[in-house]
Amino acid sequence: MRYTELARLMSELTLSTGYPVPAPRGFASQWSRGLGLERRGTGRLLFTGALYQLVPYIEPLVDLLRALERSDESAALALGLARTASKVLDLSALPLLRPDRALLGWSTGVLRSIVSLLARSGVEFDYMPEVSDMYSGALLRDMGMKRTFKAHAERVLKAIESTGASEIITVDPHTTETLAAGYREALGVELRVRSYLELVSTSAVKGAGNLEVTVHDSCIYARRLGLSGRVRELLGAAKASIREPPRSGAWTYCCGGPVEALLPSLAQGIARTRARELASTASMAVTACPICYVNLRRGSEGLGLRLVDLAEVIAGGG
Amino acid sequence: MAGELEEAAREVIKALQDNEMQEALHTYVPESEERIRKFLESHPDIVELAREVRRIKEESLARLDELIDKAMRSLRSVNAIPHYAADVSEAREVVAKVVGTGRVVVMSKSMTAEELGIREHLESLGNEVWETDLGQLLVQLEGGKPMHAIAPAIHMTVRRVAELLRGRLGLEVNESMTPAEMVAKVRAFLRSKFITADVGISGANALAAEEGTIVLVENEGNIRMVTNLPRVHVALVGVEKLVPTILDAMKVVLVQAAFAGLYPPTYVSVIAGPSSTGDIGHKRVYGAHGPTELHVIIVDNGRRKARSDVVLSEQLRCVRCGFCQIVCPVWGQTANRWGGNTYGGPMGVLWTAITEGLEKGAALAELCLGCGRCDVACPVEIPLSRIIHDLKERYMESMGL
Numbered sequence: 001m002r003y004t005e006l007a008r009l010m011s012e013l014t015l016s017t018g019y020p021v022p023a024p025r026g027f028a029s030q031w032s033r034g035l036g037l038e039r040r041g042t043g044r045l046l047f048t049g050a051l052y053q054l055v056p057y058i059e060p061l062v063d064l065l066r067a068l069e070r071s072d073e074s075a076a077l078a079l080g081l082a083r084t085a086s087k088v089l090d091l092s093a094l095p096l097l098r099p100d101r102a103l104l105g106w107s108t109g110v111l112r113s114i115v116s117l118l119a120r121s122g123v124e125f126d127y128m129p130e131v132s133d134m135y136s137g138a139l140l141r142d143m144g145m146k147r148t149f150k151a152h153a154e155r156v157l158k159a160i161e162s163t164g165a166s167e168i169i170t171v172d173p174h175t176t177e178t179l180a181a182g183y184r185e186a187l188g189v190e191l192r193v194r195s196y197l198e199l200v201s202t203s204a205v206k207g208a209g210n211l212e213v214t215v216h217d218s219c220i221y222a223r224r225l226g227l228s229g230r231v232r233e234l235l236g237a238a239k240a241s242i243r244e245p246p247r248s249g250a251w252t253y254c255c256g257g258p259v260e261a262l263l264p265s266l267a268q269g270i271a272r273t274r275a276r277e278l279a280s281t282a283s284m285a286v287t288a289c290p291i292c293y294v295n296l297r298r299g300s301e302g303l304g305l306r307l308v309d310l311a312e313v314i315a316g317g318g
Numbered sequence: 319m320a321g322e323l324e325e326a327a328r329e330v331i332k333a334l335q336d337n338e339m340q341e342a343l344h345t346y347v348p349e350s351e352e353r354i355r356k357f358l359e360s361h362p363d364i365v366e367l368a369r370e371v372r373r374i375k376e377e378s379l380a381r382l383d384e385l386i387d388k389a390m391r392s393l394r395s396v397n398a399i400p401h402y403a404a405d406v407s408e409a410r411e412v413v414a415k416v417v418g419t420g421r422v423v424v425m426s427k428s429m430t431a432e433e434l435g436i437r438e439h440l441e442s443l444g445n446e447v448w449e450t451d452l453g454q455l456l457v458q459l460e461g462g463k464p465m466h467a468i469a470p471a472i473h474m475t476v477r478r479v480a481e482l483l484r485g486r487l488g489l490e491v492n493e494s495m496t497p498a499e500m501v502a503k504v505r506a507f508l509r510s511k512f513i514t515a516d517v518g519i520s521g522a523n524a525l526a527a528e529e530g531t532i533v534l535v536e537n538e539g540n541i542r543m544v545t546n547l548p549r550v551h552v553a554l555v556g557v558e559k560l561v562p563t564i565l566d567a568m569k570v571v572l573v574q575a576a577f578a579g580l581y582p583p584t585y586v587s588v589i590a591g592p593s594s595t596g597d598i599g600h601k602r603v604y605g606a607h608g609p610t611e612l613h614v615i616i617v618d619n620g621r622r623k624a625r626s627d628v629v630l631s632e633q634l635r636c637v638r639c640g641f642c643q644i645v646c647p648v649w650g651q652t653a654n655r656w657g658g659n660t661y662g663g664p665m666g667v668l669w670t671a672i673t674e675g676l677e678k679g680a681a682l683a684e685l686c687l688g689c690g691r692c693d694v695a696c697p698v699e700i701p702l703s704r705i706i707h708d709l710k711e712r713y714m715e716s717m718g719l
Contacts, residue, residue: 002324003323003324003327003684004717007714007717007719008717008719011719069331142688143684143710143714144683144684144707144709144710144711144712144713144714144715145714145719146711146714146715146719147714147715147718147719148719219687219688219689219690219691223689223690223691223693223694224690246348246352247351250694251355251645251691251694253647253691254647254687254689254691256647256687257687258687258688258689259648259685259687262327262684262685263327263330263331263685265331265334266330266331266334266648266651266652266685269334269651270647270648270650270651270687273344273647273650273651274647
């Protein structure tokens with residue numbers, strides 16, 4: 001029953017709040033405060049997909065699920081209660097589900113770095129928080145919730161279409177692939193979606209000093225979107241010295257993230273395997289996906305591996 | 319269906335808590351992956367052959383009914399005895415009739431036999447049954463299930479192997495012995511079984527319909543013993559193993575061996591009927607040095623139904639090399655504990671859906687990462703992660719989500 005309850009909770013939360021985990025109203029757009037981003041009529045919409053913003057809220061939920069993993073009954077009960085409570089309460093106010101403060105700061109920093117890189121590359125875009133920071137529905141699609149995903153995607157598509165944008169800029173692999181392939185499969189639309197990796201020019205990249213890094217390729221960037229080469233070009237422009245792990249590019253190894261909600265200990269085992277491999281290659285590993293970052297962060301405890309997001313490195317903040 | 323996911327998750331958690339298994343998997347699996355990948359990178363000709371096998375399998379599946387009819391006729395023409403079993407109970411019944419009771423039976427590792435529960439069934443009928451592939455013998459001694467299609471005891475450390483051989487077979491082995499010393503002990507033990515066995519049971523990597531010929535690939539040499547020493551040989555062959563010709567069958571086994579990391583294979587056996595001689599009076603006599611009787615049981619057990627499932631049908635191309643298991647991050651933590659009664663890992667989720675029902679396969683599918691490493695690994699380009707994703711949708715659909 002636990003998994004049924006979990007899937008229903010995520011489905012209901014997405015349909016009622018727009019996001020699959022409990023988070024306070026307006027959380028997804030906090031990162032852009034004071035940046036002066038606005039609608040400029042460029043025809044290009046920045047669409048964060050809220051995945052970086054969700055990570056600090058996913059973390060306490062995964063901790064809770066891990067604590068409940070050994071007991072189907074307590075887990076099912078807790079999730080059932082959460083489903084009931086979510087209809088009347090703001091679950092994110094519960095002490096057990098407080099966001100991870102360090103991750104909040106990190107995700108804000110990464111998104112600001114991306115915006116700064118786009119600006120330095122001369123890429124103009126529109127930003128409308130009520131649309132730009134909507135959730136794509138990636139996790140629902142990954143879990144096979146076709147109906148919920150379609151219902152949610154229809155709402156997101158309508159919002160995107162209302163902006164008149166003809167091109168969408170994304171910041172993470174899951175959102176990129178979901179908008180391109182997921183929306184095509186579910187709604188039959190062909191959105192023009194481009195990852196910021198494709199738009200940032202190498203001249204906009206700042207030097208990262210004598211940094212020696214290894215690269216953890218995201219499965220989606222490497223195997224579905226063919227962007228692992230681009231990640232290396234950008235790191236090269238930052239004068240970072242790259243040491244390839246044993247498994248990279250088309251053979252990159254998963255961080256375990258996609259099963260973190262269903263079976264946190266399995267996700268942790270996979271993350272640990274990958275983190276060990278990265279740690280044996282270099283002391284710093286670059287990720288380009290918030291799910292990879294947070295899973296490898298958990299999996300690398302005690303290994304002396306520092307994780308950084310690509311945007312942090314190439315924007316000059318790494 | 320929801321209960322099946324809970325059960326699948328419990329099995330995975332058990333695997334994660336099994337320190338022996340974790341030690342074995344973390345030691346052997348990455349090495350195997352690296353070895354196979356390096357081999358394939360340096361052998362583009364084998365990769366090209368794999369793509370040809372994809373086409374052969376596609377053509378064979380499109381002509382499956384015709385090939386089954388043809389194989390039944392061709393098997394008779396080479397003096398083999400063909401049988402057709404629609405499901406588990408029919409397959410068990412045919413094997414039981416051939417074997418009888420009170421016999422000594424030796425088996426080479428066959429996942430199809432495992433799927434049909436042949437060993438347990440024959441034991442329940444009062445036969446003495448021995449697995450002869452070393453890994454599969456260890457699985458038999460452990461009382462578990464094979465943890466990989468080609469390397470069934472991949473989850474066992476040397477310590478565990480020594481424990482089983484000493485505790486269950488009474489062999490004088492200990493964990494400080496070298497693997498070679500342990501293998502010698504097992505060899506001596508199994509020799510007596512090979513010599514006294516009445517019936518040998520094998521699978522088949524391919525069945526050539528035109529020639530009524532089965533082809534088997536191996537390294538240990540046990541398949542040669544199982545299929546040659548006893549007077550009766552029974553081969554269990556899933557319908558998806560049918561290909562038009564011997565040449566096609568040889569291509570299948572070479573690709574299977576290469577993607578399993580065992581190339582060149584030590585032995586390939588091509589078997590067309592029972593042994594025979596015509597040396598006395600120019601009269602052909604069946605039953606010379608090899609078996610007198612060869613029974614070939616063509617098994618459906620969900621495969622023909624899967625052929626009509628637009629998505630699942632692609633899985634029937636599988637040559638069971640197990641490379642998708644080796645590269646899968648979930649399987650790397652759990653081996654076939656993430657799986658059904660017989661099959662595990664990416665291909666195993668789908669074989670479970672075919673042979674044990676869609677519901678069970680769909681529940682297992684939920685634990686897939688969707689990372690796509692299996693898609694890159696598959697020699698016959700089965701879009702495993704896409705098919706698994708489709709099963710996830712069927713699972714959630716059943717919950718109205």
